[in-house]
Amino acid sequence: MSFLSELKSQASALQKQQAGTVQDHVATTKVCEVACHTALRYLQDLCAQLNVISPPATGGYSLDGKTRFPAMVLKNFRCDSRKKTLRNEEVFDTIGAGWELLPGTGSVAVHSVTVNFPPDLERVNQRLSAGQIQHERKEVRHPDTNKLQAYVFEYRTQSRGAIMITPDHDAGQIAFRVSNVGGFEVMNTSYPAAQVTQGLLDELAKKLVGQSSRFG
Numbered sequence: 001m002s003f004l005s006e007l008k009s010q011a012s013a014l015q016k017q018q019a020g021t022v023q024d025h026v027a028t029t030k031v032c033e034v035a036c037h038t039a040l041r042y043l044q045d046l047c048a049q050l051n052v053i054s055p056p057a058t059g060g061y062s063l064d065g066k067t068r069f070p071a072m073v074l075k076n077f078r079c080d081s082r083k084k085t086l087r088n089e090e091v092f093d094t095i096g097a098g099w100e101l102l103p104g105t106g107s108v109a110v111h112s113v114t115v116n117f118p119p120d121l122e123r124v125n126q127r128l129s130a131g132q133i134q135h136e137r138k139e140v141r142h143p144d145t146n147k148l149q150a151y152v153f154e155y156r157t158q159s160r161g162a163i164m165i166t167p168d169h170d171a172g173q174i175a176f177r178v179s180n181v182g183g184f185e186v187m188n189t190s191y192p193a194a195q196v197t198q199g200l201l202d203e204l205a206k207k208l209v210g211q212s213s214r215f216g
Contacts, residue, residue, distance in 0.1 A: 028172035028193070029091060035174050035196035036092035039165050040081050042201040043097045047077035050099070050209075057101055058210025059182030061159070063124045063133075064113045069157055071104040074208075086169055094166050101131075101159040101180065108158045114140070116150035124153060127184035131159035159184070163204070167193065178216070181208055189216040 057072035077099045084093035102108065115121050128135055135155035141148055161180040168175065168190075175190040191200065200215065207213035 029169040031193040032167040032169045035193040036167055040095050043079045046205055047079045050077045055209045063127045067113050072101045073104045074099050075102050076100045092167055096164050098162040103157050108156055110154055112152055112154045114150050114152050130186055131180055131184045133159050187216055
C-alpha cells in the first residue's frame, strides 16, 4: 500500500468517526430538548398552582443552626427559560424557577446571630450567600484591648429559593440545582435526559413542598 493510500485510509476512518459523533450529538440534543420542553411546561404549571396555594416552607431555616427563622411560606413563584445556538440550532440553555421565602405573618423583621468561631462564621456566611439574605455584619471588640471577640450578623427574615435546570446536549444529561429547599443549602444532581419525565418532576415538586420525595 502506498503512503497516499495509507493517508486515504486514515482520513476515511476519521470521517466515519466524525459522522458517528455528529449522529450521536443529534440524538442526544433531541432527547435533551424533549426533556427541557417537558420541564418548562411542568414548572410553568407548578408555579401557577403554588402561587395560589402559598405552601409553608418545611425543614430547618437557620443561619447558625440554633436561631431559627420564623415560620415561612413560599410565595411569588416565577418561571422562565433561556435559549442559545448550538451547531446552528436554537436549543435550551437554562430553565429556571424562583420564589420568595417570607414570614407567614407577612411581616419581615430584623433578627441577629452572634458567632465567634471560624467554622461557625464560615457556615453563617455560606447560608447568607445561599439564601441571598440581606444583612449587615458588625464586629464586637473588647472595650479595653480592642481585640476582636465575635461577629454579629443582623439579617432580614426573608430569602429566596430556586430551581435551575441546565441541559448538556452532548452528554444527554440534565443538571438540576435546587437552592434553599428545606434549609439554606444547595443541592446539585443530574439525570439522563430520557429520565426527565412528569414522574421525576412530580418528585421534585414533592421535595419543594416538603413531602416525602425520591428526587436527588
